[in-house]
Amino acid sequence: MPVERLLPTEEAAELLDLVREIARDELAPRVAQDERDERFPRDVFALLGKSGLLGLPYPEEQGGAGQPYEVYLQVLEELGAVWASVAVGVSVHGLTCFPLATAGTPEQQERWLPDLLAGDLLGAYCLSESHAGSDPAAMRATARRDGDAYVLDGAKAWVTHGGHADSYTAFLRTSDDRSRGVSCFLVPGDAAGLSAAPPEQKMGLTGSTTATMWFDGVRVDADRRLGEEGQGLPIALSALDSGRLGIAAVAVGLAQGALDDAVAYAKERQAFGKAIIDHQGLGFLLADMAAAVESARATVLDAARRKDAGKPYSRQASIAKLVATDAAMRVTTDAVQVLGGAGYTRDFPVERYMREAKVMQIFEGTNQIQRMVIARHLARG
Numbered sequence: 001m002p003v004e005r006l007l008p009t010e011e012a013a014e015l016l017d018l019v020r021e022i023a024r025d026e027l028a029p030r031v032a033q034d035e036r037d038e039r040f041p042r043d044v045f046a047l048l049g050k051s052g053l054l055g056l057p058y059p060e061e062q063g064g065a066g067q068p069y070e071v072y073l074q075v076l077e078e079l080g081a082v083w084a085s086v087a088v089g090v091s092v093h094g095l096t097c098f099p100l101a102t103a104g105t106p107e108q109q110e111r112w113l114p115d116l117l118a119g120d121l122l123g124a125y126c127l128s129e130s131h132a133g134s135d136p137a138a139m140r141a142t143a144r145r146d147g148d149a150y151v152l153d154g155a156k157a158w159v160t161h162g163g164h165a166d167s168y169t170a171f172l173r174t175s176d177d178r179s180r181g182v183s184c185f186l187v188p189g190d191a192a193g194l195s196a197a198p199p200e201q202k203m204g205l206t207g208s209t210t211a212t213m214w215f216d217g218v219r220v221d222a223d224r225r226l227g228e229e230g231q232g233l234p235i236a237l238s239a240l241d242s243g244r245l246g247i248a249a250v251a252v253g254l255a256q257g258a259l260d261d262a263v264a265y266a267k268e269r270q271a272f273g274k275a276i277i278d279h280q281g282l283g284f285l286l287a288d289m290a291a292a293v294e295s296a297r298a299t300v301l302d303a304a305r306r307k308d309a310g311k312p313y314s315r316q317a318s319i320a321k322l323v324a325t326d327a328a329m330r331v332t333t334d335a336v337q338v339l340g341g342a343g344y345t346r347d348f349p350v351e352r353y354m355r356e357a358k359v360m361q362i363f364e365g366t367n368q369i370q371r372m373v374i375a376r377h378l379a380r381g
Contacts, residue, residue: 003256003297005074012071015056019075022051023082031083031207035352038199038206040164042122044086045093049119054093057242058101063114069242069304073249077297080253081260084356085207087253091246092160096123096169098239099184103227112186116167124165125243126156126187126213127236133158134369136171137179137233141215143172150174150185150225152193152218158363162211163196165189170215171232182232186224193218204355244317244364245307248300248324251360255293255328258335258353262286265339265348282338289331296324315377322370325360332357 002020007013026047034041048054057072058064072094080087097116100109115121132138141154152172159168168187175181187194197212227235263286266277276282303316332354336343343350361367 003077007074008068008070012067015067015071016074016078018051019053019078022047022053023078027079027083027086031085032349032352035085035207036346040161040209041086041207042164044083045089045119045122048086048090054090054119055097055117057094058097058113058117062101062109063117068308069245070301070308073245073300073304076246076249077253077256077300080250081257082253083207084250084254084353085205087250088205088208088247089161091243091250092125093119093123094246095239095243096125096165096167098242099169099226099235100186102238103184103231103235104186108186108223108226112167121166122161122164123167123169124159124161124189124213125239126159126168126170128158129155130157130212134366136236137182139171139173139182141170141172143174143183143185145174145222146219148222149219150222152185152187152215152220154215156213156215158200159196159211159213160208162209162213163199164209168194168213169226170213171236172215174229174232177230179233180230182236183229184226184232184235185220186226187215187218187220191218191220202359204352204357204359240364241314241317242307244321244370245300245303247360247364248296248303248317248320251321251324251328251357252293252297252300254353254357254360255289255296255324255331258328258332258350258357259286259289259293261348261350261353262289262335262338265342276338285334285338289334292327292331296320296327299323315374318365318370318373318377321364322367322374325357325367328357328360329354 055064056067057069060066076087100113127136129139143150143152166189170185170187171182173181174183193216195214200210267275269276300320303313303320306313335350336354
């Protein structure tokens with residue numbers, strides 16, 4: 001059953017109704033087959049772009065919809081409850097727009113941001129490297145100034161939409177300074193020398209292509225640098241606060257989808273003369289699952305409201321990401337348990353939910369990193 005939401009405006013309520021309609025009519029009928037075939041649903045992102053869902057939290061003057069993060073995250077949750085690969089893709093696309101929207105010049109924003117926010121261009125985010133996943137300051141990929149251009153060399157790992165994106169927000173080293181030697185660039189997907197390695201063979205989110213991107217003498221005009229030289233790492237870390245909230249919201253949606261399926265099954269399945277949901281042992285398990293989902297949702301929305309109010313929210317973003325993704329892993333695992341042997345088969349989606357939940361604890365900063373971030377905030381008082 002649909003989640004009963006407390007939304008700030010009637011416009012937001014209508015937006016959520018639209019998202020539910022798209023999820024029900026366009027996503028749900030194909031998600032299982034596309035995930036099984038490991039097929040990247042590029043057409044879905046085009047549809048979401050035409051529906052105005054790829055630029056929701058950005059200002060209208062930039063081409064966005066001007067929706068508060070509180071609303072945007074609930075859109076991600078609704079998508080995540082039906083198709084996590086798509087919801088993650090929407091979150092990542094929004095993440096790729098953040099450096100341009102916040103550090104780009106008015107001219108850069110006018111030139112590239114409207115097409116990204118409208119979904120005419122699909123974005124990808126190139127920060128991690130295979131040797132430096134949780135330590136971006138250790139990156140080795142370089143950008144060398146050459147006249148009125150930069151020449152980019154190196155590899156970026158774990159790139160969502162890698163090989164399919166039209167635009168890559170890439171962070172590369174422009175000097176040897178560890179924390180102030182990284183700069184940000186907007187690289188066109190058809191740039192000469194840019195190529196994608198074969199996609200990673202993942203245990204979940206198989207409809208979301210993840211690949212290493214190779215920069216082999218990629219030449220980009222200097223006006224594609226976002227911000228000043230050396231500002232890349234602060235830009236990236238600021239973007240990740242927003243990105244963590246996005247993934248947290250997707251995780252809540254994934255957990256809600258697993259809970260809904262588990263409850264529906266438990267109402268239908270009979271054992272010892274009654275529906276298994278009426279057996280206390282299973283009823284309590286479902287109750288704990290519901291408590292975990294709603295607690296995670298409240299944590300995510302609290303962080304979003306802080307962001308919307310212009311208050312510091314970095315610690316709350318890490319807490320939300322930690323709480324929501326750990327909850328998703330636990331709830332999806334329990335959903336498999338509720339279905340018993342059936343839950344371990346591909347006849348039901350809960351086994352897929354469980355596989356998809358695992359990576360939520362890893363990307364956008366592992367949950368071990370989130371604990372470090374939270375502890376450092378506490379130490380600073």
